[in-house]
Amino acid sequence: MKTLIPVLGDQLSFDLSSLDGAAPADAVVLMMEVADETTYVRHHRKKIAYILSAMRHHAAALVQAGWHVDYVRLDDPDNAGSFTGEVARAIARHAPDRIVVTEAGEWRVAAMIDAWETLFGLPVDIRADTRFVASHADFETWAATRKELTMEWFYRAMRARTGLLMDGAKPAGDRWNFDKENRKPAKADLLMPRPLSFPPDAITQEVLSLVADRFAVHPGSLDDFDYAVTAADAARQADAFFAHALPQFGDYEDAMLTGERFLWHSILSPYINSGLLDPLDLCRRAEAEYRAGRAPLNSVEGYVRQILGWREYMRGIYWREGPTYVDRNFLDHHRPLPAFYWTGETDMHCLAEAIGQTLATAHAHHIQRLMVTGNFALLIGADPKAVHEWYLEVYVDAYEWVELPNTLGMSQFGDGGLLGSKPYISSGAYIDRMSDYCRRCRYDVKQRTGPDACPFNALYWDFLARHRDKLGENRRLAMPYRTWAKQSKEAQAATRRQAATFLDHLDAGGDAGY
Numbered sequence: 001m002k003t004l005i006p007v008l009g010d011q012l013s014f015d016l017s018s019l020d021g022a023a024p025a026d027a028v029v030l031m032m033e034v035a036d037e038t039t040y041v042r043h044h045r046k047k048i049a050y051i052l053s054a055m056r057h058h059a060a061a062l063v064q065a066g067w068h069v070d071y072v073r074l075d076d077p078d079n080a081g082s083f084t085g086e087v088a089r090a091i092a093r094h095a096p097d098r099i100v101v102t103e104a105g106e107w108r109v110a111a112m113i114d115a116w117e118t119l120f121g122l123p124v125d126i127r128a129d130t131r132f133v134a135s136h137a138d139f140e141t142w143a144a145t146r147k148e149l150t151m152e153w154f155y156r157a158m159r160a161r162t163g164l165l166m167d168g169a170k171p172a173g174d175r176w177n178f179d180k181e182n183r184k185p186a187k188a189d190l191l192m193p194r195p196l197s198f199p200p201d202a203i204t205q206e207v208l209s210l211v212a213d214r215f216a217v218h219p220g221s222l223d224d225f226d227y228a229v230t231a232a233d234a235a236r237q238a239d240a241f242f243a244h245a246l247p248q249f250g251d252y253e254d255a256m257l258t259g260e261r262f263l264w265h266s267i268l269s270p271y272i273n274s275g276l277l278d279p280l281d282l283c284r285r286a287e288a289e290y291r292a293g294r295a296p297l298n299s300v301e302g303y304v305r306q307i308l309g310w311r312e313y314m315r316g317i318y319w320r321e322g323p324t325y326v327d328r329n330f331l332d333h334h335r336p337l338p339a340f341y342w343t344g345e346t347d348m349h350c351l352a353e354a355i356g357q358t359l360a361t362a363h364a365h366h367i368q369r370l371m372v373t374g375n376f377a378l379l380i381g382a383d384p385k386a387v388h389e390w391y392l393e394v395y396v397d398a399y400e401w402v403e404l405p406n407t408l409g410m411s412q413f414g415d416g417g418l419l420g421s422k423p424y425i426s427s428g429a430y431i432d433r434m435s436d437y438c439r440r441c442r443y444d445v446k447q448r449t450g451p452d453a454c455p456f457n458a459l460y461w462d463f464l465a466r467h468r469d470k471l472g473e474n475r476r477l478a479m480p481y482r483t484w485a486k487q488s489k490e491a492q493a494a495t496r497r498q499a500a501t502f503l504d505h506l507d508a509g510g511d512a513g514y
């Protein structure tokens with residue numbers, strides 16, 4: 001029986017369920033570079049280059065391992081431009097008896113695959129993506145027992161199930177979560193680890209020229225491309241992380257520093273999400289570092305929680321909430337994102353840093369995404385769908401199943417608190433505590449009103465005042481609402497005038513200023 005096995009751009013793993021049990025002699029692996037996938041949002045050019053180059057390298061590795069790979073390039077003149085169009089062409093070329101495919105990572109592509117059996121009149125075996133620790137059924141079973149879908153409880157269930165960082169039935173160190181220890185600000189440090197740099201080989205060079213040619217209007221720079229594009233190089237970056245950065249990962253997880261793009265983060269998410277690295281394997285390696293006494297528990301637990309907890313949980317929420325999750329807009333926010341999200345040109349230093357490095361590298365770390373760009377977008381009342389599209393566009397690790405719940409849910413409170421018990425908002429004080437940004441900014445983080453006041457300050461209080469109807473009863477916001485209530489009517493009015501003036505300038509196309 002001849003089997004056609006379409007392998008998608010985020011399925012670059014040898015232990016893929018669709019390859020499981022297939023005999024290379026009776027199978028054709030189909031890999032497709034298609035225009036629809038590169039343009040349904042205007043992906044950062046480095047993101048497109050990363051995915052295409054990693055796909056081409058993976059195809060070569062599959063061939064080396066004995067698979068017959070039919071690879072359709074973006075510049076093939078007959079390219080149909082869509083997965084369905086390319087599967088149709090491949091059926092005409094290979095006359096398979098059936099299709100076997102690992103389930104897609106997002107609703108849009110899943111709907112396409114669901115239609116193939118009827119469309120092509122062939123049996124289509126859609127297999128679970130076993131690279132995740134929790135199956136859809138596992139998540140449903142867990143969610144069915146809970147009144148609220150709090151990540152922490154899911155995470156503990158996953159720890160118990162996998163045995164990761166467990167001493168028998170108890171969590172290692174007798175605590176499940178060391179997050180409170182992981183909030184230290186960082187100082188510039190000459191010994192700070194740097195991610196490895198992988199200079200482009202001939203395949204990547206060819207992809208870079210193709211992307212420069214075809215995607216000139218997409219955001220982001222192609223300069224200094226140095227992502228790993230093979231499983232072996234991604235593994236080298238993982239080795240470097242475990243050897244040099246994991247011990248400090250926890251302490252400085254939330255820190256931000258001018259000019260320091262990576263700090264002690266792993267920079268492994270693009271490789272995990274596209275399939276070059278296995279998430280559970282990384283968690284086990286982190287645990288081994290702790291057990292061997294080479295990394296402290298707060299770092300290792302923090303790292304494991306991000307992958308075994310947050311990553312798996314986000315996927316569960318994405319599939320559970322369905323294809324209309326993307327349309328939720330609990331706070332009724334409709335402002336477009338300011339133009340400087342595509343240029344980085346703003347006087348607000350924190351935003352200029354986070355956006356500037358995003359456009360340069362297609363990466364920013366979690367706290368920059370959550371408490372700088374996300375926080376600002378939420379405070380100004382940006383349309384959560386527009387914010388979601390921006391994050392999906394600009395980050396090299398962005399696939400809808402993980403990006404959407406992080407952005408629309410966690411960062412923009414678009415789902416009204418399904419994911420987080422309160423909106424992630426802060427005034428400038430938080431950014432000042434966790435970074436050196438404010439010391440280098442033209443605004444004064446200590447002022448709330450006046451021409452030099454940090455815009456985050458008035459926007460923060462204005463947000464709370466504006467949304468009193470929806471958020472006033474939220475227990476976790478009781479303290480800021482009490483603080484606001486204690487302020488004089490004049491002070492409140494001045495704060496709200498300051499915010500309104502700022503938002504008027506923003507709407508008129510200004511980056512800031514009053």
Ligand SMILES: Cc1cc2nc3c(=O)[nH]c(=O)nc-3n(C[C@H](O)[C@H](O)[C@H](O)COP(=O)(O)OP(=O)(O)OC[C@H]3O[C@@H](n4cnc5c(N)ncnc54)[C@H](O)[C@@H]3O)c2cc1C
Pocket residue numbers: 264265266267268269270272273303306307310311312314364365366367369370374391395397398399402403404406407410411
């Ligand atoms: C608004 C917003 C959008 C985001 N969009 C994405 C996205 O599109 N793709 C993505 O992979 N992550 C996303 N994240 C989560 C997080 O910012 C990135 O996973 C992280 O910055 C990747 O860099 P790293 O590999 O150095 O991570 P590290 O800081 O080293 O963390 C270790 C690993 O944990 C996982 N992880 C950490 N936080 C999360 C999280 N909240 N959700 C899922 N996995 C997590 C990642 O696999 C990461 O590699 C988003 C966060 C926010 C606030």
Ligand code: SF4
Pocket residue numbers: 347348349350351427428429431432437438439441442443444445454455456
């Ligand atoms: S002062 Fe305000 S705008 Fe400037 S860096 Fe600090 S938080 Fe950002």
